Amino acid sequence: MDKRKPSLAEVADAAGVSKMTASRVLRNSGRFSEETRARVMREASRLNYVPNRLAAAFASDTASTLVGVLVPRLSGGLFGQVVEAIDATLTRFGFQTLIGTYENRGDQEEAWLKSVLAWRPAGLILTGRARSEGTAAMLRSATLPVVEIWDLNTRPLDVSVGINHFDCGHEMGRLFLSRGRRRIGYTGAEATAPGLGRARFDGFQQALQDAGAGPAVAELLDDRPSFYQGHYGAQNLLSRCPDIDSIYFQNDEMAVGGMAYCQAAGLRIPDDIGIAGWGGMDVATIIPRRLTTTNVSTRAVGRSAAEALVSRVRGDPVRDVIEIRSNLMPGDTL
Amino acid sequence: MDKRKPSLAEVADAAGVSKMTASRVLRNSGRFSEETRARVMREASRLNYVPNRLAAAFASDTASTLVGVLVPRLSGGLFGQVVEAIDATLTRFGFQTLIGTYENRGDQEEAWLKSVLAWRPAGLILTGRARSEGTAAMLRSATLPVVEIWDLNTRPLDVSVGINHFDCGHEMGRLFLSRGRRRIGYTGAEATAPGLGRARFDGFQQALQDAGAGPAVAELLDDRPSFYQGHYGAQNLLSRCPDIDSIYFQNDEMAVGGMAYCQAAGLRIPDDIGIAGWGGMDVATIIPRRLTTTNVSTRAVGRSAAEALVSRVRGDPVRDVIEIRSNLMPGDTL
DNA sequence: TGATTCTGCGTTACCGGTAACATTTCCAAA
DNA sequence: TTTGGAAATGTTACCGGTAACGCAGAATCA
Numbered sequence A, B: 001m002d003k004r005k006p007s008l009a010e011v012a013d014a015a016g017v018s019k020m021t022a023s024r025v026l027r028n029s030g031r032f033s034e035e036t037r038a039r040v041m042r043e044a045s046r047l048n049y050v051p052n053r054l055a056a057a058f059a060s061d062t063a064s065t066l067v068g069v070l071v072p073r074l075s076g077g078l079f080g081q082v083v084e085a086i087d088a089t090l091t092r093f094g095f096q097t098l099i100g101t102y103e104n105r106g107d108q109e110e111a112w113l114k115s116v117l118a119w120r121p122a123g124l125i126l127t128g129r130a131r132s133e134g135t136a137a138m139l140r141s142a143t144l145p146v147v148e149i150w151d152l153n154t155r156p157l158d159v160s161v162g163i164n165h166f167d168c169g170h171e172m173g174r175l176f177l178s179r180g181r182r183r184i185g186y187t188g189a190e191a192t193a194p195g196l197g198r199a200r201f202d203g204f205q206q207a208l209q210d211a212g213a214g215p216a217v218a219e220l221l222d223d224r225p226s227f228y229q230g231h232y233g234a235q236n237l238l239s240r241c242p243d244i245d246s247i248y249f250q251n252d253e254m255a256v257g258g259m260a261y262c263q264a265a266g267l268r269i270p271d272d273i274g275i276a277g278w279g280g281m282d283v284a285t286i287i288p289r290r291l292t293t294t295n296v297s298t299r300a301v302g303r304s305a306a307e308a309l310v311s312r313v314r315g316d317p318v319r320d321v322i323e324i325r326s327n328l329m330p331g332d333t334l
Numbered sequence C: 001t002g003a004t005t006c007t008g009c010g011t012t013a014c015c016g017g018t019a020a021c022a023t024t025t026c027c028a029a030a
Numbered sequence D: 001t002t003t004g005g006a007a008a009t010g011t012t013a014c015c016g017g018t019a020a021c022g023c024a025g026a027a028t029c030a
Helices: A008-015 A017-028 A034-046 A053-060 A079-092 A107-118 A131-142 A165-178 A198-210 A225-240 A254-266 A281-286 A298-314 B008-015 B019-027 B036-045 B052-058 B079-092 B106-117 B133-142 B165-178 B196-209 B227-240 B252-264 B280-285 B298-313
Strands: A068-069 A096-101 A123-127 A144-152 A159-164 A182-187 A216-222 A244-248 A274-278 A293-295 A321-323 A326-329 B066-073 B097-101 B124-126 B147-150 B159-163 B184-188 B217-220 B246-249 B273-276 B293-296 B321-323 B325-328
Touching: A008 A017, A008 A123, A008 A326, A008 B184, A017 A034, A017 B165, A017 B273, A017 B293, A034 A244, A053 B052, A068 A107, A068 B097, A079 A096, A079 B106, A096 A107, A096 B079, A107 A131, A107 B079, A123 A165, A123 A298, A144 A298, A144 B252, A159 A298, A165 A274, A165 A293, A165 A326, A182 A198, A182 A254, A182 B036, A216 A225, A225 B280, A244 A254, A254 A274, A254 A281, A254 B280, A281 B227, A281 B252, B008 B019, B008 B036, B019 B097, B066 B079, B079 B097, B079 B298, B097 B106, B106 B133, B106 B273, B124 B298, B159 B298, B165 B196, B165 B273, B165 B293, B165 B325, B184 B227, B184 B252, B217 B227, B227 B246, B227 B252, B246 B252, B246 B298, B252 B273, B252 B280, B280 B321
Parallel strands: A068 A096, A068 A123, A123 A144, A144 A159, A159 A321, A182 A216, A182 A244, A244 A274, B066 B097, B066 B124, B124 B147, B147 B159, B159 B321, B184 B217, B184 B246, B246 B273
Antiparallel strands: A096 B097, A293 A326, B293 B325
16 A cells, blocks of 8 residues: 555646646635636545645745744743644644744754754744844844744834833832832842843832832842742742831742742731732632732733734734733732 | 855855765765865855755655644643653754644644644654544554653554553542542543543542442533632532542642632631642642642653654654653642 | 737746765775 | 775755746637
């Protein structure tokens, strides 16, 4: 038995037309009669024809439906949701997602980019904005649609779809002050990685400074954000500065971990200590109180990014800066 | 300025050799002198040559480095970790991950498979074992390496890397009994989806039956497993059967959500009610007690699956059933 | 009625690599 | 010096599609 997949030529032969006509029918690119269409489609289906995208993309340089998607990670946090939304949207438009994770290592990013560009993708979706010189050079010379996500970039390489993290932090800072908090702490993770949580912290500090309040005491850890890091960070912070009255965490996972520590230490929330996080993560639903946080629509980020990319690939007009709104949730923990 | 990427022919010309020699050098497939190697590599690097994998894969039928990876979801639960480990391992071996998520819809799976097979991938990694007839037929006729993950399949299509969920449930059932639990409840999600949590429940019930105990009362919800589903499921279960003394949850997220409900309802854990989950998820670290659960090495599943796939692609011998051990953690909540 | 456009389809060349086979070079052994 | 064979390199054909162009016949127009 012949295991080879049937080719376009075989479908065309079976239908009694030329390869080109069969190709036109299968791509629905016009210039064929209804009768021919029916015959080609019937034979394609009968032969279980699976088009060879390698050949198609290779031949035309415009037919690639691969999209490279690079995120820091898939587990924990919100990136899994973002990628889910990206993939769902790309799939809807007939594109495929080529994934990559880089765990905050720039060299990883560069190697990944090189191996993805080798597939001549239709476009790229990249997270974060801090890029190595080599990466930036590759992107410039590649001239393909690139959507930067997560951190809103007002002067994007091409298109940016993201959240204004600075404003999130600033808004939260004002909320801390309006609740009478004055001895404020901050706990973050991935201290060595640029971007991501950093802008939130900057906005937060700015809000305190704008109001003439002193800066927040920061506890920055190295690992990725997690429950445990929040727990540990809160412990460090409270032993260094036992008199702080509130802590802003880099995200909800950390906030929930920090809350667990505070409660175990006998502190009442929000009376003895105020807690706030960021992200509106599912994990926050498990605690009896509603966590003070900023809700972020990760699905909207993913969907908008994918839609913007598809529009760019098709040559449709696209706004180059797309902000995804986030909503402060005052909650009951501050 | 010419925006086209340099081709192999240009590199070869610049190095003063034929395309074929340049190709051999770049693939390191032997049969060239050290001096030639140096010259070709130098020119490739000088011209910023990025090989065209489309052309390579298309030409040789053996050079594809794409691997299709299909999972139910990326956010929540453990699949994000699994995919992370798969991707890291595949990257290490020079392969690329083409991702797909199917949200428990069989038609999605079939459409995804078709679009991935169009790229003539080197292999596939699929989650779960319940497949539609169309999907199974496509896999049979495609004759490419397929690794099934998550549920251990003792008669795999090709290779299976997974966890024995039945045994996990059985072991946990015995623990429930040894702790004197007799009026037992179970809370699961995705009731309509086959596989996944189902085998654990079956094993659990079997353990109870083996010991002559009555079956667990089941509360099966439709949505995907989450904190909220656990909370809600526990509530339903306790209002239907107020006298149950313990609940086995489909996973740790649900268990933590269920615990939150029980505590809010004034039940002491484990005195009034015993709680157990599954998965060893990070979320369990936030609660003050150690959750009774089964630890699963998701990284090991991902890494082993990717390694098995690479071996199969290379033609190396591979065991066709690879069980990833899981460990019962007695914890403090049962 | 002749000229022009449109419709439907075919022909040819090519995308950028790699497999298979052919050829040249070089060195050691006869 | 000749010669055999391995090492290094070149030549040719091809993978399966698509772009560009060509061409006959039908429809439309002046």
